[in-house]
Amino acid sequence: MASECSIPVIDLQDFPNQSSKLIAACEQWGCFRLLNYNQVLPSTLMSEMKAVVRLLLDLPEEIKRRNIDVIAGGGYVAPSPKNPLYEALGLHDMTSHQGVDDFCSQLDASPHQRETIMKYAEAVHALIVEIGKKLAESLGAKSEYIEFEKWTCRARINKYHFTPESVGTIGGPMHTDSGFLTILQDDEDVGGLEVMNQSGDFVPVDPWPGTLLVNLGDMATVWTNGRFCNVKHRVQCKEASTRVSIASFLLGPDEILEPLPELVDDDHPRVFVPTTYEDYRKLRFSTKLHAGEALALLHPPNSVK
Template sequence: MSTKCNIPVIDLQDFPNQSSKLIAACEDWGCFRLLNYQQALPETLMIEMKTVVIALFDLPVEIKRRNIDVIAGGGYVAPSPKIPLYEALGLHDMTSCSGVDGFCAQLDASPHQRDTIMRYAEAVHGLIVDIGKKLAESLGVKSENIGFENWTCRARLNKYHFSPQSVGTTGGPMHTDSGFLTILQDDEGVGGLEVKNKSGDFVPVDPWPGTLLVNLGDMATVWSNGRFCNVKHRVQCKDANTRVSIASFLLGPEEILEPLSELVDDDNPRVFVPTTYEDYRKMRFSTKLHAGEALALLHTLSS
């Protein structure tokens, strides 16, 4: 239990009392455990979704390879010499029926599977927007002026093929998420996820049923004018069992994203130039800077 408590814990049903604790978690860690979210995302739906995800990964590889995406590296990822233990499927737009239908058509998903994915996507989108609003309101910003509801939201289904021979190796390299906010439905039985704290140490994020992990990405650092931490994380193989997780990403607006005007003044000058998520993602991809280093390319001349 001690390792679980290293990560800040936020009670979704205790706002605005949790506001200062939420901001501290974002500044000091860039991640937090979320409790009491089940009204938005029921545990039964999470179990149903994991069952669907496991079935999709059990499909023949020729079917999984149909999972192509509109962005490079966003569709099916097969195990490779660089990441031999990792496999993934990508759903680019989880907020639209057409996005879900396209994903399901690629993988010959059944009507029941499609219904489960659609219900899960709607529930997670509502939850991730609610968290975004609470972040804004905790900073004293009017959330209705931001329009989180219209930001792109995508999902990545992850499978780690851990075995006795792979224990002690890396399942997934250290990185930050390029988007704004990530909700992770982690494997409730198999650990391995680690986050890097401000001291530079990796802290285990052990399985904790009944919680979700929320990570902040690079766009949250830009949006907060450098105030929020974009958490570095990785997956290590510590258990010889298959590990499955579901990550849902709130990426950013289609238009320009820049530091909140409320967080910029004479004492806190603007740190980052305006950008779009897509331009930033392409820059990360082309420079191969995947652990937050690409943010330095957005620094203003005065910073």
């Protein structure tokens, strides 16, 4: 199904054979399709979670507005004049049983819904940590010293209300993810997601059931000293239908993140100053630079880029 012009495909059960292909995908695209992850995240659980998500997004607005969060924009996002086709719910900390429980309580989730969300959060977190370790090992870094399991992990449940009038318009503006790594369980039937290739052209990410899309964000570019690409992406309205997706974000450590020492030497000087994810997130919001441009503000003084 993949061609030279399409997004790379990585088989999670074929490592270390896939290591060089994984690195090439991260350097050239900043994203890849993931296959054979069902031992960690079963397809039945993915289907159950998508059914739960659709019900939650169909709740009355007064209930969805209870989904508040500790950071601006982290909870419920209602359709707005600027982005009338989009709404979303936010889960602040997928790694915390209390955090997941609070999310469920805000939305009056049933016992079955609560159990599904809890299982999904645990499985996705385990998968996202495994992918992080595969990235580290493929780069020659010692993954056992990188505590991915302690990094903050959030989720966002997205709904796009595409109408006949909106076909051909932008449903979600171009951006990069500010964090390290994103796992996207996309809509199985309704397309619209597009990623930018190295030529600056947008490539459609068509529905492909049984796969996940993995995107690299700005923190992955910092972590690899500029080696990995932070993929720009957007959502186009392709058809008059409702599109639902679940994005899970591995953001970064609570403490300082800086380039891997294995990727810094005389031939590859340090490209970015150390930062924390939270400081960088605030920098993006304060500068309104949401497509990776804020990374330029992390270059060391007198560096040449």
